[in-house]
Amino acid sequence: MMEKATLNAPIVFHVGPVPIGLEVVTTWVIMAVLVGGAWYGSRRLSATRPSRFQVILEMVVGFLGGLIRDVMGADPAVFLPLIGTLFLYIVTCNLSPLIPGVKPPTASFETTGALGLIVFFTVHSLGVRKRGLLGYLRTYLEPTVVFLPLNILGELTRTFALMVRLAGNIMSHELTIAVIISLVGLLVPIPFMALSILVGLVQAYIFTILAAVFIGGAMGTVEKG
Amino acid sequence: MHIDFWALALQAVNFAVLAWLLQRFLYHPIARVVAQRRALVETDLEAARQARDAAEAYRQGYEHSIAEIAAERERVMADARAHIESERRQVIERAGTQAAAAMAAQRRQLDEERRQAAVALGDQAVDLALTLSQRLLGQVGGQAVTAVLLERVCEHLAALPSERLRDREPVLQVATMPGLDPDGQARWRARLASAIGDAVEIIFVTDETLIAGAELRFPSLIVTVAWRETLAEARANLMGARAIGPGAVQGQHQRLVDAEALDGAKP
Structure with missing residues (x-):
């Protein structure tokens, strides 16, 4: 009997009524790796004699802080947990297929949908907090009332696009490599796997930048697109 | 294809937990150590600034000392030049006086010698004249x-x-x-x-x-x-x-x- 092909990740186990899919398990592993690495690197931080790993961590955090400062014009310390974690998590997920047998969580719509929803609610909550409820809602009437439906539709579609773009790119790249492997063997897919590094970095950067732009637009620090 | 909302919710929760853990184990410690380093750098910069100010003050003091030494040297040189000039004038005056005295003495000696020579010459002339006269008168007498x-x-x-x-x-x-x-x-x-x-x-x-x-x-x-x-x-x-x-x-x-x-x- 042939297994039915599906875009959904396979269920690994159930916790009561809750099915635990492969992308969730992979996410846990990635979380463990990221948190473990962070804990390892931050055990003995030194302001005067940093280790190489500390230097790498400082470079990564500095890069993310600079990105937040440049794109959002806001204090990096406030948005680093969200924006920085988005980038690190998505990058790690996107590069996880380099380990044979690992399916990237970002190839599933549940993962990117969760990320998109987090960005969506963050955007609106910060917008309301920054401008007030009426002030924020008034932004949907700009430039005129006629644009209200379009603004609402734009809010929904850009979040949907954010979710679909990431999942679609990663999923399609995975499928492409799988097809090539099934057709031409082991050596030919290597360039495509190398290309997947670039794709994974670019997609993570795009998602992070767009999230920063959306949040900045809601706060008024970035012109709303 | 269908959306597994359980998975979606779990991933959202996972992300929130990851963000919290990274904040605790990565962002905050790194920010703290960066702040410490910045403070150290600021301290070092302040120390360097103070050292530079001290060096600048020392340099200004040094230049002031150099200027004072130069002025003192000029003053000493001027005094020495004035003293030397005075000494030179005095030496010249003394030498002129001594030379004049020596010249006067030499002139007097020369006059005396000239006079003595004239006297001697006159004596010789007289003697010669007397000798000739004596010889002539002796012959005619x-x-x-x-x-x-x-x-x-x-x-x-x-x-x-x-x-x-x-x-x-x-x-x-x-x-x-x-x-x-x-x-x-x-x-x-x-x-x-x-x-x-x-x-x-x-x-x-x-x-x-x-x-x-x-x-x-x-x-x-x-x-x-x-x-x-x-x-x-x-x-x-x-x-x-x-x-x-x-x-x-x-x-x-x-x-x-x-x-x-x-x-x-x-x-």
Whole structure:
């Protein structure tokens, strides 16, 4: 009997009524790796004699802080947990297929949908907090009332696009490599796997930048697109 | 395809937990150590700034000291130059004074030497002239000249008070040049006896120092008419010495010189 092909990740186990899919398990592993690495690197931080790993961590955090400062014009310390974690998590997920047998969580719509929803609610909550409820809602009437439906539709579609773009790119790249492997063997897919590094970095950067732009637009620090 | 909302919710929760964990184990520690480093850097910068300010103050102090030293050096140099200039002036003045004194002394010495040379030269000229005159007069002199000069002596003798000769002069030496022959001696003995008396002993001698002439030599009186006195007077006149006039008395002996007689006897 042939297994039915599906875009959904396979269920690994159930916790009561809750099915635990492969992308969730992979996410846990990635979380463990990221948190473990962070804990390892931050055990003995030194302001005067940093280790190489500390230097790498400082470079990564500095890069993310600079990105937040440049794109959002806001204090990096406030948005680093969200924006920085988005980038690190998505990058790690996107590069996880380099380990044979690992399916990237970002190839599933549940993962990117969760990320998109987090960005969506963050955007609106910060917008309301920054401008007030009426002030924020008034932004949907700009430039005129006629644009209200379009603004609402734009809010929904850009979040949907954010979710679909990431999942679609990663999923399609995975499928492409799988097809090539099934057709031409082991050596030919290597360039495509190398290309997947670039794709994974670019997609993570795009998602992070767009999230920063959306949040900045809601706060008024970035012109709303 | 369908959406697994359980998975979606779990992934959202996973992300939130991951964000919290990374905030706790990554972002916050890194931010803290970066802040510490920034504080250290600021401290070092502040220390460096203070060190730079101190160095700047030290440099300014150093430059001030250099300027003061330069000013002091200029002042000392100016003082030294003024002192040297004063010393130079004094040395020059001293040297000028000494040179003037030396020049005056040299000039005086030179004048003295010139005068002495002139005197010596005059002496030599006089000596030469006297020698020539003595030689010439010696050649032209003779009995006739001696007689004439002796006659002049007698005229002077006659002008003297007779008592002075008779009372005090028992011996008379008659010196002539050239000498008188016996006839001449006899004739002049008689001539003199008539003038000074018979008691006086008359002795005739020849005296070449007279050059030409005659001299009556009493013990306390000498009456001379001779070229020697004439040449001596000429020599004294030439040398600027005291003149010996006709009839002058010299020393303890009275020497009467008849210059006109001598002039008349010149050849």
